[in-house]
Amino acid sequence: MAHPEKTPGPAVAAGAPKAPKKKAFTADSWEEARALIWTHRKRLGLGLLLMLINRLSGFVLPASTKYLMDDVVAKGHWDLLPKLAMAVGAAAIVDAVSSFANSQILGVAAQRAITDMRKDVEAHVMRLPIRYFDSTKSGVLISRIMTDAEGIRNLVGTGLVQLTGSILTAAIALGFLVYLNWRLTVITLVILVLFGGGMATAFKRLRPLFRERGQINAEVTGRLAESLGGVRIVKAYTAEKREEIVFAHGAHRLFRNVAQSLTGVSSIGAFSSLVIAAIGIAMMLVGGSAIRAGQMTIGDFFQYFAFTAMITVPVFQLANIGTQVSEAFAGLDRIREIRQMATEDQEDADRAPLADVQGEIAFEDVTFEYNPGVPVLKHV
Numbered sequence: 001m002a003h004p005e006k007t008p009g010p011a012v013a014a015g016a017p018k019a020p021k022k023k024a025f026t027a028d029s030w031e032e033a034r035a036l037i038w039t040h041r042k043r044l045g046l047g048l049l050l051m052l053i054n055r056l057s058g059f060v061l062p063a064s065t066k067y068l069m070d071d072v073v074a075k076g077h078w079d080l081l082p083k084l085a086m087a088v089g090a091a092a093i094v095d096a097v098s099s100f101a102n103s104q105i106l107g108v109a110a111q112r113a114i115t116d117m118r119k120d121v122e123a124h125v126m127r128l129p130i131r132y133f134d135s136t137k138s139g140v141l142i143s144r145i146m147t148d149a150e151g152i153r154n155l156v157g158t159g160l161v162q163l164t165g166s167i168l169t170a171a172i173a174l175g176f177l178v179y180l181n182w183r184l185t186v187i188t189l190v191i192l193v194l195f196g197g198g199m200a201t202a203f204k205r206l207r208p209l210f211r212e213r214g215q216i217n218a219e220v221t222g223r224l225a226e227s228l229g230g231v232r233i234v235k236a237y238t239a240e241k242r243e244e245i246v247f248a249h250g251a252h253r254l255f256r257n258v259a260q261s262l263t264g265v266s267s268i269g270a271f272s273s274l275v276i277a278a279i280g281i282a283m284m285l286v287g288g289s290a291i292r293a294g295q296m297t298i299g300d301f302f303q304y305f306a307f308t309a310m311i312t313v314p315v316f317q318l319a320n321i322g323t324q325v326s327e328a329f330a331g332l333d334r335i336r337e338i339r340q341m342a343t344e345d346q347e348d349a350d351r352a353p354l355a356d357v358q359g360e361i362a363f364e365d366v367t368f369e370y371n372p373g374v375p376v377l378k379h380v
Helices: 026-039 039-055 062-073 079-128 129-133 138-156 157-179 182-229 231-236 240-292 296-337 344-348
Strands: 368-371 374-377
Touching: 026 039, 026 296, 039 079, 062 079, 062 296, 079 138, 079 157, 079 296, 129 344, 129 368, 138 157, 138 182, 138 296, 157 182, 157 231, 157 296, 182 240, 182 296, 182 374, 231 240, 240 296
Parallel strands: none
Antiparallel strands: 368 374
């Protein structure tokens, strides 16, 4: 007769102690992101081409300001005015068409990637061992499948392409600025480098908050789903107050996390405003002195101002898109964790086959547990 003793089971992620704080961008999340980008490389390549056309057409308007001020207004060549207007109008049409096409192409690619990711994660979760489901709330698994995959739209959608376009726009505009007035450009560049360092530090601190938010949201949603699904049991044991306290605790944890991340994002926005103001002050002082000394014309100054705007706009976009990309990497981290868990088929592959067995089995005083210290059966 068999007398099974306690059978320890492997620890499960949901019941394990909290892991130490992770780096801003882990190797696993980078690997997952590279795989996604490579899978959708054709659409992303087409999106990058359209983005290049879109950004180049956007330079027509700032470039035309010099000819408008120096040739049309100052010298009275009014015959150039219709030509300038037609050039700006044609560039605006190309800008609008390429922007619309880009959003359509990359939007479809992002939704397809999200769908494929959800299907893959769901298929993997369904093949995990039973012990994982015993210690993990269903709402947590739903969040892993549905919510975490949503963030990858910022990698294979318009987010990554916009980030690349912003960097490219800033680089081209910087070249024009160096040509127009290198002294003023050096000051502008120093300010932007300081801003870039501040953003890098902010994103490094924000990403763990976004990752923790997803985990807290999954825990709160999972507990709420189980409470509402088993509301009859809750009422039978008059446990409404306990569930209310548990939910309130989770909601406040989520609130504190959101408040911290909002503070960080708002700080980036405020810092961006200070950067724009500093660049404007430098333009007024240095640019005004250059005009007075005859080193720049009025048209040069207006053109410099327009190209400076081509840099400052991407600065704001980088602050916004960078936050979205951080959220995407946080979701990929969580997806990567669950996909690295061994399925039942993978565990069975390491086990020796069992030959045919004949006999009788009797259970007496059976105690069993999936996780150490949490018995499921007690002396049955």
